[in-house]
Amino acid sequence: MELILQTGLTHQQKAVDSIADVFKNTTISQPNQYYGNPEIFTDGILFENIKQVQKTNGLHSSLRILSREVKPLHLDIKMETGTGKTYVYTHAIYELHQQYGINKFIVVVPSLPIKAGAEQFLGDGYVQKHFENTCGYGAQIELYTLKAQAKKKGKTFFPSAVRAFVEGSCQTKNRIYVLLTNMQLLTNGNMLSRSDYDFGVHGYYRPFDALAATQPFVIMDEPHRFQRDQKAYERIVEELKPQCIVRFGATFPDIAVGKGKNKTTKKDYLNLLYDLNACESFNQNLIKGVAKEHFEPLSSKDEKIKITSIESKTSAIFNHISVNGRKSYTLQTGDSLSVISEELKGLSITGIGKNFVEFSNGQIKFTGEEFTVDIFSDSYQEQMIRLAIQRHFETERANFDRPCKIKTLALFFIDNIDSYRGDSNGNKWLHSIFEQLLKERIDYELKQTCSTEYRAYLEASKADISACHAGYFAKDNTDSDDNIAAEIDEILHNKKKLLSIVNEDKSLNTRRFLFSKWTLKEGWDNPNVFTIVKLRSSGSDNSKIQEVGRGLRLPVDEFGNRISNEEFMLNYIVDFTEADFANRLVAEINAELPAEQATHISIEEMERVAQLRNIDTNQFMIELMTRGYIDFSRKINVDKINDFYQDYSEFNMPRLASAKVIDKNKKAKNTVKVREARFNELKELWSAINKKYVLFFNSDVEQSIEKDIQILLQNGVFGSQEITTDRQKIYAGKSNIEVVGEAGVTYLISGKRLPYNVFLKRINKATSIPINTLHNAIVQYAKSENGFNQAYINESSAARFISKFNDWKYDNLKGRFNYKKTEYTPASTKLTNADGTVRAEVVQGEIGTNILRGEPSAKYLYDVIAYDSPLECKNITKEIEEVIVYGKIPRRSISIPTIGNDSYSPDFMYVVKKANGEKELNIVIETKQVEGKSSLRGEEGMKISCAKEFFNQLTLDGYKVSFKTQLNNNGIKSIIEEILKGE
Known part of the structure; x- marks a missing residue:
């Protein structure tokens, strides 16, 4: 499979444009040497551009700070984990090359896992084609990865990656040169600082000097790992001598301000251009939400014991862990555990082995294992693993039984590597317990009703349990075991394989449970991680958003398509000592916001x-x-x-939406109760409208697009545009002030000219028409039209084409598609649990942001009147005799696919009866707070027309549902009466 890269995502494009716009109209001089970048002068125009970018992006005033004195020029881009930083900085590299001729970039990352991920992305052939062809840049990146040199006797060879990078000619317009390195290679050893190599490059025998001669731009990933007072930062500034450092990160380093009592800390931003913080990322559904859960101990006390080490076969060290902290104890054979906790009275140590302790109740606990003070409970970690496996399969079943499947992954962070890999005696208790619990759960899942494909997947998993999981730990980098090497390659370097359900040889790829000891942290992520389990404590000072960051990215389906029109949750399982994790995560996210932003209106x-x-x-x-x-x-x-x-x-x-981070151990706030009796009367209708359908275009649509582009181009896309003033004069009448309209003036304007490639890219991003198709159509049009002028390639022409294509799409695709029911039935919905029972409550925001005080009708589905518009409020409070039951449809719960490449969900559902009571009718209503159909935008009209086709197909498939659009001038009672008359 290929990971399908999307162009024109607003939150990513803003970041790219922000960087490029900094250098508009600045002074740029050509390089003195063919291997060097052009020189960009940091004059007043540049800092005015920075101010304008900050204002355009809506940065809070406290963040609009210009760092004029910091050399070299710094530009900061803040993007939350999972929103595509690597894609954005790669895109920015292409954009800076195209607009300003910047050809030499050095990408600096803090660690090897991040380096591996960056190398994989930057060097991927599909990624290269995406930027070269789909995005229309017409250039390729030559990637050179700097690696530590093996020590050899005899000659000392100049680092080959540095040589190739420096020698790359900036006069080659279709090549961009990128050197990738990690922090340690800048600071450890003397590979870059020594000058005694047998050969140099362009007269430079010291690699740092050769790199500095290229006048590079530096891209810095994860800036919180690069404090400005650290050696690595010093080497970047003083040795690489970059013209500009562009820092990309979800977290930036702190810096102390003031002294003594006045000393405070703040984020060390340097010309912050763009702030896509965690709050906005969650609220805009750019990343998964987080569902934290911890296992409540069986004991009444929140305590657990951990065997940290075996000193000898006669003594062991125990850690007592509670919400109040930790305390260490050393016990010997025969000692009572009551010295640790009175809850363990009557339990003593009967034996100590090389890596285990045996207790008087017959239980054996291994080094690194945790257990609660309830002496008859299973291992506490075992309970967490069982819970994690259950949550995984709940998610996996739903993700598998979709029209386009999603490979579902789970990530376990563990404390003791030997417990998974095995000690010198081959003992690996965690590995054994996991496989035992996994097999038990698979046996359970096989007893449930499931699709033929999913059953085959479960059977393949059961047949080879060991193939279902793998681990990656720091010490694996020096391990020579072939099987471990294969696991590392798949986890660290082969994301596509890990995301695939089927291997290249057509066998099923069942590997989906991953184990690590925080080695997989910044820089490693996988979009399909849906469960993270923290079997080890990371310390209270760690960033909570960094901890969940490995699983925040939105998932991709089996074909590599990113799924962004649904809401997904990351299961995050911790122990009871972090019971407040959700609150701390929310507090951390909101604390990122400037203090005034939450309580002050600009x-x-x-x-x-x-x-x-x-x-x-x-x-x-x-x-x-x-x-x-x-x-x-x-x-x-x-x-x-x-x-x-x-x-x-x-x-x-500016606050995190309540539904984005939830605590499964606590009752959610701001919820609305679902009346079970009312839902039972809606149950059949709800089930019917939740059936999943796929939209198919007629076979002639693609050919129509290519043919009709010519018609669109001939229909006034190119040429001048009229602009007319609306002139009004104010007169003082006898008794009042009057406004009288007069004839205005009309001008012909042509719009700002655009470079041809920018013109094509702008249309491509808005319409998804391939750049080559657009180019060929324009060439054909230019040949057929006398007097075609390059001046026609301008902003107005691009805007007119986009507008005309949208009109064409809404006008020409109607009736040229159909819906087909799939076999997929969602395991759970916004109103029902996986077993089909009704949910006790829903989040209020799902059905309305406003609350009207008072009791709703006894026929209403919920116990609260929550609404979004006044028209919805009227519907909810309107008593209609014929209505049996009615309710607001939770947001984005039905997901009707539309011709606009998105989905649509109506507002209300009704079950009504005729006057004679013989027949019940099902009605779905879309409310629009506008006066008439002419007020509906083209996109809204398109979605409504798609909904009509959908419900027509639903009726043809055997379940009749009447779909109506309600406008401001329509009462819900009159709509229902109209439907009843037609029956």
């Missing part, structure tokens, strides 16, 4: 919301002050902050 936000509400900004501010929500400085009244965001939901609340 002028820009005030103007934006006032415009949405069609009210003067000053009047709007007076309204908020009168209601006691803000003061004169626009600071929000903390006591009323929840009411404020509820009543004025248009404001972008």
Whole structure:
């Protein structure tokens, strides 16, 4: 399989454009040597560009700081883990090369796993083709990876990667030269600093000097690992002498400000351009949500014991772990464990082996194993593994039984490597327990109803349990075992294989459980990790967002397509000592926000919301002050902050959405109860509309696109555009002020010219039409039209083509597609559990951001009136005699595929009866807060037309559902009466 790279993702494109826009209209001089970059001058224009980029990206005022004095030029891009930093900095490399001729880049990473991931991505042939052809850059990266040199007798050879990188000619327009290195090679040893090599390059015998001569741009990954006072940073600045350092990271280093009592710490940002923080990433569904869960100990006390080491066959060291901390004890054979905890009274040590301890109750515990103070409980870690395997299979079953399957992975962080790999005697208790529990769960899953394909996958797993899991640890890098080497290659270097359900030889790839000891951390991630289990403690000072970061990326299906139109959750399992993990994660995410951002409204936000509400900004501010929500400085009244965001939901609340990080051990807040009796009356309808369908285009659509592009081009895409003023004059009448319209003026404008490749890329990103198809069509059009002018390649032409293509898509694809029911039935839905029973409650935000006080109708599905628009509120509070039951459909729960490459979910469902009560009717309603059909945007109209086709097909498949669109001027009662008359 190939991982399908997507172009034009807004959150990624913004970062790329932010970097490129810094150098607009700056002074650039050609290099003195063919192997060097052009020189970009950091003048006043450049820093004005930085200020404009920061403003355009909406950075909070406290983050809009210019670091003029820090040399060389630094640019910072903050992007949360899982949002595609590697893709973005690769894209930025191509963009800087194309726009400004920058040809020499040095990518610096902090560790070998990150280096392996970067090398795999930058050197991947598919990635190269993506940027060269799909994105239209017409250039390729020549990647050179710097590696430690083996010591040899005799001659000393200049590092080959440095030689090749330096010798690369910047005059070769279709080549970009990238040198990849890790931090240790800059600081350890003298490979780059020595000058006694037998041969040099261009007169340079010291590699650092040769690299500096190229005037490189440095890309720094994971900047929190590179403090500015560290040796690695010093080497980068003073030895590589880059023109610019662009830092990409989810976390940036801290820096101390002030002295004594006034000393504080802040993030060491240097010209921060773009801030895609964790809060925005979660809220925009750019990454998975997190469902934290811990296993409650059987004992009434939150305590556990860990055997940390065996000193000899006569004594062992135990760690007592509780919410209050840790304490160490050394015990010998015959000692009672009551000295550790009174709960263990009556339990003593009867024997101590090389790596185990035997207790008087017959239990044997191994070094590194943890157990609760309940002497009759299983190993605490064993319970966590059992829970993790259960959560994995719950997720895997749902992911497998989809039209396009998702390979589901689980990652275990462990404390004792020998417990998995085996000690000198071959004992590996964790390995054995895991395989035992995995086999038990597979046997259980095989007894359940499942598809033929999934059953075959389970049978293959059971037939070779050992093939289902693998491990990677730091010491594996020096291990010569062939089997271990194969595991490392698949985990660390062969992401595509790990994501594949079927191997190249057509056998089933059942490897999906991975074990590590924090070796797989920054730099390693896999989009299909759905469960992370922390069998070891990482310490309270670790970043919580970094800990879950290995599993935040959105998943890909079996064909490599990233799935971004659904909500996914990462199961994160910890022990009871981290019971507050979810709260700490939320606190960490919100703490990243500037202090004022959460409680202060900017002028820009005030103007934006006032415009949405069609009210003067000053009047709007007076309204908020009168209601006691803000003061004169626009600071929000903390006591009323929840009411404020509820009543004025248009404001972008800079807080993590409650549904994005949940604690499965606690009852979720802001939930709405589902009335079970009401749901039972809706159950049949709910089941029917949750059937999964696939949209198929007619076979002639692709040919139509290529043919109709010519028609679109001939229909006024190129040429000048009219712009007319709307002229109004204000007159003082006899009794009032009057506004009288007058004829305005009309101008012909051509728009700002664009480079041809930029023109093609802009259309490609907006329409997904391949660049080659666009190019061929424009060439054909230019040949057929006399007087075609290069000036036609401009912003206006691009915008007109995109607009016309969208209109064409909405107009021409209607009726040229059909829906076909799949065999996939979701195991669980927003309203039902995996076993089909109704959920007790749903998150309020799923059915409405606003709450109306009062009791809803007895016929309503929920016990609270939650709504998004006034029209929805009217529907919920309207009593209609014919209605048996009705309810708001939770957001994005139905997912009807549309011709716009996204999905659609309507708003309401009703079950009604005729006056004679003989027949029940099923109705699904879409509410639109507009006055008439002409007010619907093309995209909304397209989604509604797709929904009509979907419900028509559902009716043809044997379950009749009436679908209606409700506009502002339609009452729900009149819609229902109209449907009843037609029956």
